[in-house]
Amino acid sequence: MLKLIIIALVVTALSAATLFEEASPEGEADGAQPFRFSHKLHMEQDLACVECHLNAPNGAAATLPPTRVCLLCHEEAQGEDPDEPRVREYAELGDYIPWVVVNQTVGHVYFSHEAHVTWGAMDCDTCHGDVRSATESFTGSQTANLTMGVCMDCHVERGANNDCIACHK
Numbered sequence: 123m124l125k126l127i128i129i130a131l132v133v134t135a136l137s138a139a140t141l142f143e144e145a146s147p148e149g150e151a152d153g154a155q156p157f158r159f160s161h162k163l164h165m166e167q168d169l170a171c172v173e174c175h176l177n178a179p180n181g182a183a184a185t186l187p188p189t190r191v192c193l194l195c196h197e198e199a200q201g202e203d204p205d206e207p208r209v210r211e212y213a214e215l216g217d218y219i220p221w222v223v224v225n226q227t228v229g230h231v232y233f234s235h236e237a238h239v240t241w242g243a244m245d246c247d248t249c250h251g252d253v254r255s256a257t258e259s260f261t262g263s264q265t266a267n268l269t270m271g272v273c274m275d276c277h278v279e280r281g282a283n284n285d286c287i288a289c290h291k
């Protein structure tokens with residue numbers, strides 16, 4: 123009996139968390155991310171997007187930065203923000219900080235950053251909007267509006283491959 127109650131509680135907590143995540147506006151922290159990360163502050167350090175999202179030019183996934191990238195600067199304390207020391211705490215635990223990935227197409231769709239960023243010479247902002255002004259970690263997708271119709275319209279406009287198999291592998 124107790125087991126059942128616990129399972130019921132866990133299930134309720136999980137579905138509440140999912141609903142909340144979907145409902146929360148873009149860029150508003152709801153505690154789902156390990157800690158706050160400000161793109162704005164980091165873009166002011168003269169970094170390029172691909173210095174952290176290392177695979178965007180040559181991979182399907184852009185990928186989130188490994189802790190060694192953070193340690194280039196955070197080996198030593200930077201600024202006064204209470205979240206800043208957490209970079210070193212996480213780096214001691216492993217190679218990656220467990221950020222929750224918020225931009226994700228459905229499973230049967232194939233997307234490639236290389237195709238758009240390198241072959242198509244597209245700017246990140248085209249699909250992700252104004253990331254450089256974000257002062258909180260992302261909790262909502264910026265690419266959920268990229269439905270099949272939107273993807274295909276741009277492919278028609280730009281003369282890109284619109285065979286089913288290009289996006290459904």
Ligand code: HEC
Binds near residue numbers: 182186223224
């Ligand atoms: C043509 C639209 C488009 C462009 C341009 C684009 N993205 Fe994306 N991005 C997406 C889509 C769609 C997803 C979800 C992909 C998936 O589920 O495979 C995504 C996911 C991501 C993710 C999370 C998952 C992952 O791939 O690691 C990151 C980080 C990211 N993009 C960063 C970037 C950066 C940095 C650039 C520029 C260098 C960029 N994106 C350019 C559409 C785009």
Ligand code: HEC
Binds near residue numbers: 157167187193195
């Ligand atoms: C080029 C140097 C540089 C790199 C690389 C860098 N940071 Fe920073 N970071 C800074 C500086 C400088 C500050 C403090 C700025 C200030 O307080 O004015 C800072 C502040 C922070 C803060 C506190 C402010 C905030 O909320 O963003 C966090 C958290 C942080 N960095 C996380 C990271 C993580 C995670 C990475 C790796 C993905 C990273 N940083 C990579 C230079 C860097």
Ligand code: HEC
Binds near residue numbers: 161164186
């Ligand atoms: C200092 C390293 C750093 C730089 C530079 C940086 N990012 Fe990020 N980016 C991160 C980290 C860490 C996260 C995860 C925390 C968050 O959501 O903010 C992230 C998350 C993202 C996400 C959401 C990924 C997902 O789906 O969960 C996108 C999109 C993104 N970055 C795009 C960009 C773009 C576009 C630029 C350039 C304008 C850029 N980033 C520059 C470190 C960086």
Ligand code: HEC
Binds near residue numbers: 272273
């Ligand atoms: C704003 C325009 C734009 C949007 C939106 C866009 N794409 Fe593309 N895509 C392109 C361009 C341009 C290319 C061709 C790049 C080249 O080869 O020069 C391309 C190429 C591709 C390729 C490689 C095709 C091949 O075999 O050559 C795939 C896969 C792809 N896109 C999937 C997607 C998916 C999935 C979406 C929606 C989630 C999407 N794209 C949204 C412009 C766009």
Ligand code: HEC
Binds near residue numbers: 269284285286287288
């Ligand atoms: C440029 C990329 C692209 C091309 C080309 C493309 N699709 Fe899709 N397709 C998507 C994306 C993104 C989704 C998921 C988002 C959505 O449902 O709109 C999707 C979803 C679907 C779904 C699921 C719809 C649903 O309601 O769940 C089917 C079925 C599908 N595509 C069939 C096809 C067929 C058949 C073709 C060829 C005539 C095709 N697609 C060409 C990007 C593409």
